Amino acid sequence: MEIKENLKYSRDHEWVKIEGDKVYIGITDYAQDSLGDVVFVELPEVGDTFDAGDDFAVVESVKAASDIYTPVSGTVVEINEELENMPEMVNEAPYESWFIALEIDDPSELDSLMDWEEYQKFCEEEEA
Amino acid sequence: MSRYIPNTHADVQKMLDKIGVSSIEDLFIDIPKEVFLDRDLDLPEPMWEMELQSHMEELSKKNETVKRNxxxxxxxxxxxxIPSVVGHIVGRSEFYTSYTPYQPEVSQGTLQAMFEYQTMICQLTGMYAANASVYDGATALAEAAKMACSVKSKQEVLISRAVHPHSREVLRTYARCNGIDVVEFDYEDGRISIDDLEAKLSNDTAAVIIQTPNFFGILENLDGIGELVHGHDALFIVSVDPISLSLIKPPSEYGADIVVGEGQSLGNPLNFGGPYVGFFATTKKLTRRMPGRIVGETVDADGKRGYVLTLQTREQHIRREKATSNICSNQSLNALIAAVYMSVMGxxxxxxxxxxxxxxxxxxxxxxxxxxxxxxxxxxxxxxxxxxxxxxxxxxxxxxxxxxxxxxxxxxxxxxxxxxxxxxxxxxxxxxxxxxxxxxxxxxxxx
Amino acid sequence: MKDRKLIFELSREGRRGYSLPKCDVPERDLGELLGEDILRKEDPRLPEVSELDVIRHYTNLSQLNYSVDTQFYPLGSCTMKYNPKINEDVAKLEGFTDVHPYQSEETVQGCLELLYNMETLLSEITGMSRISFQPAAGAHGELTGLMIIKAYHENRGEGHRHKIIVPDSAHGTNPASAMMVGYDVVEVQSDERGCVDIEALKDVVDEDVAGLMLTNPNTLGLFEENIIQISEIIHGVGGLLYYDGANLNAIMGMARPGDMGFDVMHLNIHKTFSTPHGGGGPGSGPVGVKEDLIPFLPVPMVEKKDNKYYFDYDRPLSIGKVKTFYGNFNVIVKAYAYILSMGAEGLKAVSQNAVLNANYLMTMLKEYYDLPYDRYCMHEFVLSAKKQKNFDVSAMDIAKGLIDYGFHPPTVYFPMIVKEALMIEPTETESKETLDIFARVMAKLSKIAEEAPHKLKDSPHRAPMRRLDETRAARYPILRWENEG
Known part of the structure; x- marks a missing residue:
């Protein structure tokens, strides 16, 4: 299982990449593996606003639909439309397949996220 | 025992022995005494086959029919x-005694026929995708309205007074418990009143529903209505007679987002009102918001073309209370009738x-x-x-x-x-x- | 191997399959009559084929299906029993098929009498007071029943009740139907015996509860033994009890939902009363209610006065209509014929033998498969392929393996509370010999799972198709045929 050193992680297995007051959010290798073959990603629209903990997207496999939650609050400024045509990217390259870019309301929310080492430990505990 | 129950007394005994109980009643021990039925059901004496046949014939003869009149x-x-061919095909028990094609390897007959049906509905309506049928035209319309409200996150639909009264009633029944407002707009000289529609249309409108030919049999002229409706960020739902679409412009050409209708006229008997078949078609953009089963093309392990139920995450058995609808059964056999009818008519x-x-x-x-x-x-x-x-x-x-x-x-x-x-x-x-x-x-x- | 052709690919321009009358009235120009701009410029591309093309195409397609008439079809929760042929015959009588729903009442007395009689029969079987035939299928019945519950509460000034409780073992239609009528769904978990956990139920019950939906026997094939207590808890807070009739085949003549405290229920006519499943429909899902709820049933109801039958539309508290006309009438005709052939004794024998067959098969299979709830079952039972999963063989692999032996697979992965679920419902119309062979095959598959799992992962080998790629179908949806030329 791959974990990137330059990213932050949530307990719902989302990764967060910070670029100033903008963050990119996607799902981790661990998450894509447990979801199975992704067949569709339902994304929000640019301009939608979310509070930390809200579900903002749905990832579908053939026989399941899973909500994806944002770990931070903010406004959607970009969505990755490529995922609508190539959902398999979530399986093949989870860390390149960002779902949305969010302009964040409160940078202090980022403090609650795990770094890569904490996340690795978290996954090991989940497995056990 | 009944001719439909093959277990002989000897079978029953052997089976009870294997289970390790002394009587069938022992298997019902979880039913509390208080609710155990301590009497026989009060039903008529069973009829033997010929008696049943005579009884049913007698009942049926108390009806006037469109054959005798x-x-x-x-x-x-x-x-x-209804061409003779139709009855012969739907009379094949491989079709009528199978169920929902959950196991595609042994359900290609039903699946391919549904795929063909969906294609024919798309060709008639001009729409991108159709589902494998719903209960009837009225419930198709009600489902469409509900879908529009969910897509647009609004709670008001406008419907022409020239839409079939049953469809409007069913829509009201479905809408009431969801807090959806159903507003009717009037007709003028047998066609929708554009003035009344414009007066009632607002940015709160989730959908505008029009039927053509309408309940008076009149063909609505719907050019420009799509733009008008979309101008208020609402969906345009059109209910159609599928036979009319052999001659009349398909709803896709005047901006329909959802096309529904009653498919009875495609080879289904009158049946005193049912079973009929509701068809439901929509645009590419809205395909994943559609209710009901959908069949899609794929390949098997040998690369051979085949068909499966697809986009199932929309449905109740996966998404439960978050599904696009609660619908499970479709009207598969009636949709098959429609497909055979359209094939033979061509x-x-x-x-x-x-x-x-x-x-x-x-x-x-x-x-x-x-x-x-x-x-x-x-x-x-x-x-x-x-x-x-x-x-x-x-x-x-x-x-x-x-x-x-x-x-x-x-x-x-x-x-x-x-x-x-x-x-x-x-x-x-x-x-x-x-x-x-x-x-x-x-x-x-x-x- | 070549792909099987679609009807469109058989099309040849100018070929005809239809027979229509000549136009015997003076023919006029369509553009003049209807207006040129309303006419279609391009024909819909329906196939152009001969009558034999149609017959051969669809006959060949039919032969690709497994069906009750050709195979054992133990699809759990679906009651795939034999569909008696006499019922098909009588339903084809002209006096039933060729009757227009808007004909005047005096010309449809036979249809009305049938519906009236059928209501009496089903009321007796279920213990309900009145029944509406309007819902077209089980889920439609649930929707109607919940609308009735909502109307009932609102009429009593208790419109605030917004919760519907469903067990975690419930059919997906239950929560989805509750959502369709604007209710919030509260899930209650099952206990270690596979029934509603009474303590957990007490925890979620309050004055906001509109009702509880219950399948009994439940989807594990187990009778809810605490039904009386459940009924007291729900009624105690002013809620109503809804009976999902999917599993009524287990208890006819033995117990009645009406006597268990249920207030509203639907029947799955196409399951319990032997009408064909039609490849997914038409079904029929009549809704029955107790006395207090009668005013809320859909319009119209069939009534009798002075030996004449008529439709009663004057029902001011009714929820309205849920379907055009009066329901799937022709399906009701078949079920009516079935009940008349069986009688009270016959229906009781149906349930007794359905339960006997299920227990017999369960006893044989539990040697090879994990049985999560090891107690007498009703008409069906749920196994888990947990043991086989150790060899990387899933419930789905077992299902596909069965296909090669000429059996339709059981329901898999439902109910969701059992991992690797295999839900098996043999029905009363199958013989001991069939069950014995099926059990031997299941035992053999379990052995193959241990010794040569790859064989199962590849199966089926002898079906009309190999395993189909569902991921591809969902990722890149192709939902209609398009001419490649």
Whole structure:
């Protein structure tokens, strides 16, 4: 299982990449593996606003639909439309397949996220 | 024991031994005493096969039929000709005794037929995708309205008063418990009133629903309506008669987002109202918001083309309370009937059916208008059905016509009090000139 | 191997399969009659094929299906029993098929009498007071029943009740139907015996509860033994009890939902009363209610006065209509014929033998498969392929393996509370010999799972198709045929 050193992680297995007051959010290798073959990603629209903990997207496999939650609050400024045509990217390259870019309301929310080492430990505990 | 239960006494004994109980009753021990039925059900003595047959024949003979009479009754259910082929195919028990094709490797018959049905509905309506059918035209319309409200996150739908009264009633029933407001807009000379639609249309509107041919049989002119509706960020839902689409412009060309309708006329018997089949088609963008089962193409492990139920995450068995609808069963066999009907009719045949309906309906209209006292009600083009003012209650005329083995038109004042004394007459390809002449003659005598 | 052709690919321009009358009235120009701009410019591309093309195409397609008439079809929760042929015959009588729903009442007395009689029969079987035939299928019945519950509460000034409780073992239609009528769904978990956990139920019950939906026997094939207590808890807070009739085949003549405290229920006519499933429909899902709820049933109801039958539309508290006309009438005709053939004794024998067959099969299979709830079952039972999963063989692999032996697979992965679920419902119309062979095959598959799992992962080998790629179908949806030329 791959974990990137330059990213932050949530307990719902989302990764967060910070670029100033903008963050990119996607799902981790661990998450894509447990979801199975992704067949569709339902994304929000640019301009939608979310509070930390809200579900903002749905990832579908053939026989399941899973909500994806944002770990931070903010406004959607970009969505990755490529995922609508190539959902398999979530399986093949989870860390390149960002779902949305969010302009964040409160940078202090980022403090609650795990770094890569904490996340690795978290996954090991989940497995056990 | 019953001929449908093969277990012999010896079988039962061996099975009980294997389970390790002494009687069948022992297997029911979880049913609390208080609710255990301590008497026999009070039902009639069982009938043997011939007795049952006679009983059913006797009951059936208490009904008048469109075979023994000449039928000019429509109003949402039509006496079209059903080719012999249809019964032979749906009578194949590999089709009718199978179930939902959850296991595609052993359900390709049903799956491929549904894929063909979906394709035909797309071709008729011009839409991108169709589902594998819902219960009937009215529930299709109600589901469409609900889908529009969910897509647009709004709670108001506008529906033309010229939509079938049952569809409007079913819509109201579905809408009421969801807090969806159903607002009707009026008609003018038999077609939708654009003024009233414009007056009622607002940014709160999730959908506008129009039927063509409408309940009066009249073809709506819907050019420009799509733009008007979309201008208010609402969806445009059109309910259509599938046979009319062999001749009439498909709803995709005037901006429909969802097209629904009653598919009974595609080879399904009248059946005293059911089972029929509702079709449901939409745009590419909205495909994943559709209710109901959908069949899609794929390949098997050898790369051979095959079909499966797909986009199932929309459905109740996966998403439960977050599903697009609660619908589970479709009307698969009735959709199969429609597919076989459209295959045997084909491109030319369906057009011919459409043309015969128009020609004969206009002939009947003209013949009836020749009668003193009968008046036109609307002045607009119609397809296979028209409204005519007979100047007296239609049910009285109908009762008198029955003496001549004629099932007359629909008493439209039941639903439109302002059309008192009006009659909705349907003429399909089955009616002959002689029958139409006879109708005109008898109506002339009786009025 | 070549792909099987679609009907469109058989099309040849100018070929005809139809027979229509000549136009015997003066023919006029369509553009003049209807207006040129309303006409279609391009024909819909329906196939152009001969009558034999149609017959051969669809006959060949039919032969690709497994069906009750050709195979054992133990699809759990679906009651795939034999569909008696006499019922098909009588339903095809002209006096039932060729009747227009808007004909005047005096011309449809036979249809009305049938519906009236059928209501009496089903009321007796279920213990309900009145029944509406309008719902077209089980889920439609649930929707209607919940609308009735909502109307009932609102009429009593208790419109605030917004919760519907469903067990975690419930059919997906239950929560989805509750959502369709605007209710919030509260899930209650099952206990270690596979029934509603009474303590957990007490925890979620309050004055906001509109009702509880229950399948009994439940989807594990187990009778809810605490039904009386459940009924007291729900009624105690003013809620109503809804019976999902999917599993009624287990208890006819033995117990009645009405006597268990249920207030509203639907029947799955196409399951319990032997009408064909039709490849997914038409079904029929009549809704029955107790006395207090009668005013809320859909319009119209069939009534009898002076030996005449008629439709009663004068029902001011009714929820309205849920379907055009009066329901799937022709399906009701078949079920009516079935009940008349069986009688009270016959229906009781149906349930007794359905339960006997299920227990017999369960006893044989639990040697090879994990049985999560090891107690007498009703008409069906749920196994888990947990043991086989150790060899990387899933419930789905077992299901596909069965296909090669000429059996339709059981329901898999439902109910969701059992991992690797295999839900098996043999029905009363199968013989001991069939069950014995099926059990031997299941035992053999379990052995193959241990010894040569790859064989199962590849199966089926002898079906009309190999395993189909569902991921591809969902990722890149192709939902209609398009001419490649």
């Amino acid at each position: 000449i039928c000019f009754l429509g109003a949402g259910a039509y006496d079209h000709y 491109r030319e045949g369906l057009k011919e059916v459409g043309n015969l309906c128009v020609q004969k309906a206009y002939y009947a209209y003209d013949r009836l208008l020749e009668i003193d006292g009968l008046k036109a009600v609307f002045d607009a083009p119609f397809f296979k059905e028209f409204v005519i003012d007979i100047g007296k209650p239609a049910h009285e005329l109908n009762r008198a016509l029955l003496d001549y083995d004629i099932i007359g038109g629909y008493d439209i004042s039941r639903d439109y009090p302002e059309l008192e004394g009006s009659w909705l007459v349907a003429v399909t390809e089955k009616r002959t000139k002689r029958e139409i002449d006879m109708l005109a003659e008898k109506v002339g005598e009786l009025l």
